[in-house]
Amino acid sequence: MKFDKFSKASGGIFGNESLVLKSDLSYEDRLRTLKLPTLVYRRLRGDLINTYKYMHGLFDTQSLFQQKTESRTRGHSLRMAKNNSKGNTRALFFTTRMTSWWNSLPEEVVSAPTVNSFKTRLDKHMEHHPVMYDHMALDCPHRPEMMIR
Numbered sequence: 001m002k003f004d005k006f007s008k009a010s011g012g013i014f015g016n017e018s019l020v021l022k023s024d025l026s027y028e029d030r031l032r033t034l035k036l037p038t039l040v041y042r043r044l045r046g047d048l049i050n051t052y053k054y055m056h057g058l059f060d061t062q063s064l065f066q067q068k069t070e071s072r073t074r075g076h077s078l079r080m081a082k083n084n085s086k087g088n089t090r091a092l093f094f095t096t097r098m099t100s101w102w103n104s105l106p107e108e109v110v111s112a113p114t115v116n117s118f119k120t121r122l123d124k125h126m127e128h129h130p131v132m133y134d135h136m137a138l139d140c141p142h143r144p145e146m147m148i149r
Helices: 005-010 015-021 027-034 039-055 094-104 115-126
Strands: none
Touching: 039 094, 039 115
């Protein structure tokens, strides 16, 4: 059996579980086995947590996001208005890249009473999303409509 150098030298990160760090496993399989989400997902999760804080007034600042004022039957009560931009520079702003992700979340996630309950509900909602363990699942991480490569 082939093992990583770190796995041989120290017995692995988790002691007797050094079999998990086999070199013949793909990166995605190792993440899935260790139940570690990708960096893309961790960044997205952090941005969504900050969006939750902005939308619920937990930051002492002016609102960065514009809430939709029209009432529609689709989506949740905290939907944000999307600003269209022609250039790529504006598309990478925090407010622009988070709008689509936030609007795609269900009502029970965005209406969580506390930040910790939001985190729990978000993780439950995203547990089967491709971005959780496949770092190349999104062509463009700031646009959820491009979910699978």
